[in-house]
Amino acid sequence: MNGLQNKGGMTRRRALQGALALSAGAAGLYPATGRPNTTLRWWSTQSSPEQLAAYRYQIAAFEAQHPGVQVLFEKTSDEGYPAQLAAAFAGGNVPNLVTHLPSFAVADYWNAGLLSPFDAVIDAVGAGRFFDGTNRVYELEPGVHAAAGIGNTAANMLWLRTDLMEKAGIERPPATWDELRAACARMQGRGVYGAQFPYAKNSATSLVIICFIHGAGGQVLSPELEVAIESPAAVNALEFYRSMREFCPPGATGYSWGESLGAFVSGAAATGLYAGRVLVNVSNRNPRLKEHITCVTFPTVSADVPAWTFNDYPSVFIPADAPDRELTRQFATWLYEGEGYIRQLHATPGHILPVLKTAAQDERYLDHELVRRYSGEIALMSTEAAAGHNLGWESPAHRINVKAGALINSGVLAEMVQRVVLNEERPRVVLADTARRIEAIMKA
Amino acid sequence: MFREGPATTASPGKASLDTRYGLLGALLIAPTVLVFCAVIVYPLISAIYLGLFSIYTPTMEGEWVGMDNYRRLLASGEFWRSLLNNVIWTVGTLALQVIFGILVALMLHRNLVFRAFARSLVLFPYFLSTVVAVLVWRWLFNDLYGVLNHLLMWAGIVDMPVDWLGTMPNAMVSLILVGAWKYFPFVVIAVLARLQSIPDELYEAASIDGAGAWGRFVDVTLPQLRDVLIVVVLLRTIWDFKEFDLIYLLTGGGPIIGTQTLPLMVYKEAFALNQMGGASAVAVLMMLIMLLFMILYLSRARD
Numbered sequence: 001m002n003g004l005q006n007k008g009g010m011t012r013r014r015a016l017q018g019a020l021a022l023s024a025g026a027a028g029l030y031p032a033t034g035r036p037n038t039t040l041r042w043w044s045t046q047s048s049p050e051q052l053a054a055y056r057y058q059i060a061a062f063e064a065q066h067p068g069v070q071v072l073f074e075k076t077s078d079e080g081y082p083a084q085l086a087a088a089f090a091g092g093n094v095p096n097l098v099t100h101l102p103s104f105a106v107a108d109y110w111n112a113g114l115l116s117p118f119d120a121v122i123d124a125v126g127a128g129r130f131f132d133g134t135n136r137v138y139e140l141e142p143g144v145h146a147a148a149g150i151g152n153t154a155a156n157m158l159w160l161r162t163d164l165m166e167k168a169g170i171e172r173p174p175a176t177w178d179e180l181r182a183a184c185a186r187m188q189g190r191g192v193y194g195a196q197f198p199y200a201k202n203s204a205t206s207l208v209i210i211c212f213i214h215g216a217g218g219q220v221l222s223p224e225l226e227v228a229i230e231s232p233a234a235v236n237a238l239e240f241y242r243s244m245r246e247f248c249p250p251g252a253t254g255y256s257w258g259e260s261l262g263a264f265v266s267g268a269a270a271t272g273l274y275a276g277r278v279l280v281n282v283s284n285r286n287p288r289l290k291e292h293i294t295c296v297t298f299p300t301v302s303a304d305v306p307a308w309t310f311n312d313y314p315s316v317f318i319p320a321d322a323p324d325r326e327l328t329r330q331f332a333t334w335l336y337e338g339e340g341y342i343r344q345l346h347a348t349p350g351h352i353l354p355v356l357k358t359a360a361q362d363e364r365y366l367d368h369e370l371v372r373r374y375s376g377e378i379a380l381m382s383t384e385a386a387a388g389h390n391l392g393w394e395s396p397a398h399r400i401n402v403k404a405g406a407l408i409n410s411g412v413l414a415e416m417v418q419r420v421v422l423n424e425e426r427p428r429v430v431l432a433d434t435a436r437r438i439e440a441i442m443k444a
Numbered sequence: 445m446f447r448e449g450p451a452t453t454a455s456p457g458k459a460s461l462d463t464r465y466g467l468l469g470a471l472l473i474a475p476t477v478l479v480f481c482a483v484i485v486y487p488l489i490s491a492i493y494l495g496l497f498s499i500y501t502p503t504m505e506g507e508w509v510g511m512d513n514y515r516r517l518l519a520s521g522e523f524w525r526s527l528l529n530n531v532i533w534t535v536g537t538l539a540l541q542v543i544f545g546i547l548v549a550l551m552l553h554r555n556l557v558f559r560a561f562a563r564s565l566v567l568f569p570y571f572l573s574t575v576v577a578v579l580v581w582r583w584l585f586n587d588l589y590g591v592l593n594h595l596l597m598w599a600g601i602v603d604m605p606v607d608w609l610g611t612m613p614n615a616m617v618s619l620i621l622v623g624a625w626k627y628f629p630f631v632v633i634a635v636l637a638r639l640q641s642i643p644d645e646l647y648e649a650a651s652i653d654g655a656g657a658w659g660r661f662v663d664v665t666l667p668q669l670r671d672v673l674i675v676v677v678l679l680r681t682i683w684d685f686k687e688f689d690l691i692y693l694l695t696g697g698g699p700i701i702g703t704q705t706l707p708l709m710v711y712k713e714a715f716a717l718n719q720m721g722g723a724s725a726v727a728v729l730m731m732l733i734m735l736l737f738m739i740l741y742l743s744r745a746r747d
Binding site: 086109200263406410 | 500501502503504585586587588604605606607609610611612695696697698699700701711712714715716717718720
């Protein structure tokens, strides 16, 4: 007998080939069905450990139903997605599905012809299951949706430490800017700062200052999308924002959303401007504050000016050049299904708020410790977010602004804040310059 | 038949061999030329070409604008400010790298206890990933939890935490210091290697002539290091001038555009403003500026 052959007559080479094939099969290269492997790439800006666990559940369930399909989750970030997606679009190497990007980014990409219509997914989920008007910001052509909402977010709630308020003798939450300043002044001290606003050169600062401009009764663009930032209201907003610098940590000049959240959750700031993620972060990382936090709508300049809640309308969309589009639509539909969608919501209760009526009323959703404990706060955030706006759609009277993403990414608004706050330039002069720069971007 | 003309030494067979050698040479060098064209010539021509268009990055579609991108850039204060920042950053960090590098190399050249360990340790910042290094430094600089601020307040030097990265000139100073810390080991490696090859006789002769420690350093060591320092400065100038990741991750070019250098401006044009044409124009201008510096520097060094 040949020394390379075993008793069964199998050569060593064949045995090695068999072992290799088995290993490859185990590694998923050759799926049981024999279909060539299909990989769906899913990008999201929301990727906290709790959210990743929920996504893993959804992915595993989808893969089990679709042998031979693998879903690959890839993280992006609020600050990083414009560059990453621009490179992906330019290089023709786009992900299959992108979630949690703001509605104004969707409008920007749709306007450039980079997205695939999303109506088939909305129909598959059931248009009637969405809260009324949830998807209106994505209807960028009559009857055609560029994306759908996967959640709502009330991003500029005012979070308060009730224990510090009590200690400072503050009886009710501040409703105006003057009251907020006074409250911060009284609560600041002994290592605790009054507030945690971002003053950095980033999108967080740009998005937050828009809230203050509206909180002063102003607007960045008129309903017809003419530049309208040069106004007494915007001057007022910038002056107030500058005046709050003394109540924020020194490093707030480098804060993005994450650092602002961290400052409130860690107990370093007595008030916080943020969305519902505060709840899960306090619960997991600083539970001693669990009993002492609440939120209200963010104060405005006076009682005459209504609150303006910033909802970035977290979205789901499919790039036009994405491969395996039908399978991707099935996966996008799957993201809204039963237990999986509720797990997504439970990953950050109150942060990503349900857009499906069926989910919001589902016993499984309501049966969560944080949803029960903070039912008042979550109800308030849900109401506020549903009526929320952003630079892509500043008010019900406004047209959809497809240049909002470009305006935010340009950093022109954050630079405006830094010039006023750090360089101590006169708001009127800075606003005039900013108006010119916005005009140029709108016309580009 | 008598034929007048230059004498030819090659026979027909020899000529054929020369041709074959020539072809073989071309064939052997072809992969190098191809790689050079693919990684140097093509991107260079591509950048010059793109700089003449207004291009929307995600679609890479646009229209011919000729020299408009260059005219816009040269007329903008942002370009000149970024160039100034670039020069301040490069000169500042390079000077510190060279000074620290020479000092540490001199120290490590001496007979120290644990010299081998110290030599390995000093290379650590250079081998560390920039992302990790920046994360570590951001924590050190952190206003609420940073060791640096705690130490300063504990020592009574400051009453409130210092904002190291969010205000000027702190941001630029911090950037230069971190850059120097990250890259000085390169200077150490190069200088240390040269120090080990300087003949001892030169120092002995200088000592006999009455030179002290400073005199030996100035009259023997520095002249001997001259050649290696020229190369080090040349390479580090190129690398520091086009540094992106460290600056982007540490300050993002802020506050406002206080630490924005030209590479960050390229990134901003390409991906924040989605103007690939403008980004290419900045990149081409940057290349020309660097080329000018290099020609000046090399001609001075040759003199």
